[in-house]
Amino acid sequence: MKTTSDAYELLCVLQWPKIGPATALDLLRRKKAEDSVLEAAEQRFPGVDAAQRQVARDRAEQIIERCSDLGLAVLGYDDASFPVRLRTIPDVPAIIYVRGDPGVLHYPSLAVVGTRQVSSAGARAAELIARFLARRSFNVVSGLALGVDMHAHVGALEANGITTAVLAHGLDRVAPSSHRALAERIVDSGGALVSEHPPGVPPRPAEFVRRNRLQSGLSLGSVVVESGVTGGSMHQARFTCDQKRRLFTVLAESDETRGDLNEAGARHLIDTLGAVPLRGTRDLARELTMLEVPLPQSEPPQVHMEW
Template sequence: MTISEVHLSAWLTLCFCPRVGGKVMTRLRAIDSPENILNYNTDQLTALGLSSTQIRYLQCSQHKDVNKCLEWQEKSDTHTILPLSSPIYPKLLSEISAPPPILFIKGDPLTLSEPQVAIVGSRNASLEGLDCAKQFAHSIVQHNYVVTSGLALGVDGYAHHGAIEAKGKTIAVLGSGLDNIYPAKHRSLAHRVIENGALVSEFRPDAPPRADNFPRRNRIISGLSTGVLVVEAAERSGSLITARYANEQGREVFALPGSIQNPTAKGSNGLIKAGAKLVSSPEDIFDEIGALTECAISHQPSLFEQEVITEQLPFPEVFATVGSEATPVDIIAERCQMPVHEIMMQLLELELQGFIAAVPGGYIKKRRG
């Protein structure tokens, strides 16, 4: 087994441990790396607050579910398992409050780090709404953005189709494992998405679709994107959940106005009343997110940032791994491929100079006025 496989196996083992959800995983990562935690003895694991059932699982020499995932990755060059520690894990997604610790991907994983606009909406959208989803997706990819959605029937499917027909890239985030495409009607569309972008899921490849998976996946749709466009949404719909996540994550929320007689437009009209930006053309989106994209997603620093890095910032590589949400020390060390004790010294220097701040769970960037 190679070092990368050992590293990945440790992440999968901790993720698949019974009752280790996102919050527990975040707490454990703030204490130590998954590889180190798996070497803890029973007393040390108990001190972490883990139950006897969890400890037995972690101390098991063989994990069939982990091995299945590693075998899945080996089956195809298009299969990727991406832990949060990976240097190619999408930066925007890593900065949300509960980033998925593991992503399963079919397609090009680098697509996830490209500038994106999410398009979501009703499964029972009007013909006008479906046409708008397709037209907006067409225009969005022509402006060099990736269209991200959820592969659902209705607006999602038309958004993916619009992006592909315009020879652009698209990402579909699933509420099931990547080997269980849902809905089944979109299996052929899923293959086209793989060829023109990526399928993504936080669930193991053989996981079936479950109702409670879909609200969870919506935070990934918004977390990957700079802005979220809601085409049509009923008063209670998954699209409104995505919009709420987007608002909490500091993303721009856009909505197309609809007829007050259209029940699938009540939710999107309500978003506009609540402060979402009303859009009537794709240009309304580009005007709003152009500057944001350059600041948040671009891999090249601005002229001002270049000046700070060359003249003031002592450890730019370490600083670049810290975002607006708490980043644990072990994650920073893994991304920089440096020992933890060296990272701690550099973090202390950055903190003393006012570039970052220590908070529960790790470090965050400080706004320097």
């Protein structure tokens, strides 16, 4: 996919001194119709001289060339292919990078996330939920991490469905490296890898928290499968609520079926954020009808399964 002129200009401005995504988007929104983003930036920041502007252009062109070599799409905020749901969130990125099919980012999507230290019951729940969603043409969004994320991606793929992984670093790498084959499988199966970072940006702890806002931002809601009360999934839950998306969490159907499922995080989310509990696929099916998205005309058989 060819980088649009609007995306190129945003990328150039982002290389200017002291300009981040929020400032770049403010320039885009406030500029005169006849002006480009670069022209608007030159008017607002006259102290950035011609030499600095040329350095910014060179850096932007290097990023685009590297993305072309890696087969990545560069999507700017104003591009028609930029995900509509993502545009509406606070702290929206000005640019995102996509490996795979950018079109899947417009599908009805739910994020399925949870702890890296997943129990066998949590792993089963993540895979069941992802398979259930994939068979109903939902894009299953997660973060390619160990634990729940991995089981969510695998569940969607095993149902011959679409899944998207949102990464906290440049798409020239995969972290953890043990999931490289899974990342390739996601792309080869028609899904996508997404990041707000250009190639070359390494994994940093703070970015794993920030990427949660993109997972929820791409989605109609988030399902927290298993988490402690202070786990990383709590950030995802808060982003989901801040973005006014639906928040779900997983509980066992009964004491007898709980197994080793850790429900501490789920109980906390229900009590503090009003998360909707899911005790099986019957609950999930009911909630999907309330998301106001078109479901397949030929629904798969409704066989209730508990976690």
